[in-house]
Amino acid sequence: NAGVTQTPKFQVLKTGQSMTLQCAQDMNHEYMSWYRQDPGMGLRLIHYSVGAGITDQGEVPNGYNVSRSTTEDFPLRLLSAAPSQTSVYFCASRVTPITDTQYFGPGTRLTVL
Amino acid sequence: AQSVTQLDSQVPVFEEAPVELRCNYSSSVSVYLFWYVQYPNQGLQLLLKYLSGSTLVKGINGFEAEFNKSQTSFHLRKPSVHISDTAEYFCAVSDKRGYSTLTFGKGTMLLVSP
Numbered sequence: 001n002a003g004v005t006q007t008p009k010f011q012v013l014k015t016g017q018s019m020t021l022q023c024a025q026d027m028n029h030e031y032m033s034w035y036r037q038d039p040g041m042g043l044r045l046i047h048y049s050v051g052a053g054i055t056d057q058g059e060v061p062n063g064y065n066v067s068r069s070t071t072e073d074f075p076l077r078l079l080s081a082a083p084s085q086t087s088v089y090f091c092a093s094r095v096t097p098i099t100d101t102q103y104f105g106p107g108t109r110l111t112v113l
Numbered sequence: 114a115q116s117v118t119q120l121d122s123q124v125p126v127f128e129e130a131p132v133e134l135r136c137n138y139s140s141s142v143s144v145y146l147f148w149y150v151q152y153p154n155q156g157l158q159l160l161l162k163y164l165s166g167s168t169l170v171k172g173i174n175g176f177e178a179e180f181n182k183s184q185t186s187f188h189l190r191k192p193s194v195h196i197s198d199t200a201e202y203f204c205a206v207s208d209k210r211g212y213s214t215l216t217f218g219k220g221t222m223l224l225v226s227p
Contacts, residue, residue, distance in 0.1 A: 004156070033214065040122070042203060042219040043157075050212050058214065090156055098145060098213040099164050104156035 002026050004105035006091050012111045013081045021076040021108050023091030029103075030096045032074040036060065036087040037107075043090065049074055050096065081112045115140040115206045117218035125224045128196055134189040134221045136178075136204035146187040147205040147215065148178055157203065163187060174198070199225045 007022045025032065033048035035058075045058030049068040063085060065077040074093075078085060088109050094102040120135040138144060145164050149157040161172025168180040178189045187204060201220045207213040 031212070035217075040219055042119075043217040045214055045216075048214060092157075097211050098207045098209070098215075099162075101159045101162075102215065104149075104158065106156050107154075 004091055004093055004103050006089075006105035006108050008108060009106070010109050012113065013078075014113050015082060017081050018077070018079050019081065021078075021089055021091075021110070023074045023076065023105060024072050025074075025091075025093040025103070026072065027093065027095075027103070028071060029093035030071065031102075032068070032091065032093045033058070033102075034064070034066065034074070034076045035090045035092065036085075037090060038087050046076065046089075078110075081110075083112045086110060086112045115144060115208060115216045117204050117206050117216055119204055119218035119221050121221050122219070123222045123224060125226065126194055128225055128227050129193050131192050132190065132194050132198075132223065134202050134204075134223065136187045136189065136218060138185050138187065138204070138206045140185075140206065140208065142208050144206050144208060145213075146178075146180060147207075148172065148176070148187070148189050149203045149205060149217075150174075151201045151203065151220075153200070160189070160202070194223070194225050196225050196227065198223060 004025045030051045034046040035043040047066040049055045091105040116139045118137045147162045148160040151157045163180045171177045204218040205215045
């Protein structure tokens with residue numbers, strides 16, 4: 001198993017540009033989520049999904065869109081990037097129950113100029 | 114809603130010394146508690162979790178944590194640290210619903226020096 005994979009590893013955008021961060025998992029996990037990590041802020045939940053076709057907002061959803069058309073993939077879209085979205089983004093997945101281990105991807109480091 | 118407070122942003126310690134990383138949580142309902150570790154330039158991985166039963170939980174790499182309901186704490190301990198334990202450690206909490214989300218603390222950077 002490759003686990004949770006994320007692409008790209010690094011990305012530099014200009015303000016106003018759009019892009020999609022890719023996340024895929026090969027563990028047949030129903031639950032997937034996106035976090036952003038900022039210095040001194042820990043991890044904050046952006047969006048999550050409990051299965052294909054079902055998504056919901058987390059703590060900091062503004063400026064981000066998600067969709068879940070398959071169990072394996074959960075892309076995160078930035079429609080118009082802003083410098084405040086400079087961060088490290090982590091995707092995670094787990095079998096649905098919260099008691100199960102949540103597996104994290106290696107992260108995408110995004111800089112918005 | 115739940116919240117987590119990690120009282121120390123950095124903890125410097127010498128190799129082979131004991132360490133305790135502190136975590137307090139706030140919640141109006143019963144919770145599950147987790148500790149995750151993040152090595153430099155990597156994603157997070159689970160160290161240990163408290164779901165129920167014994168309040169002393171043992172995890173990977175010699176770490177353990179104790180759940181104290183009266184003090185709403187879940188401190189992480191290791192009796193003797195190694196250089197390789199240098200990493201950022203995150204405490205996290207969730208309620209007990211199946212689809213619950215994790216709420217993370219701000220992290221504690223453990224710096225182990227020789």
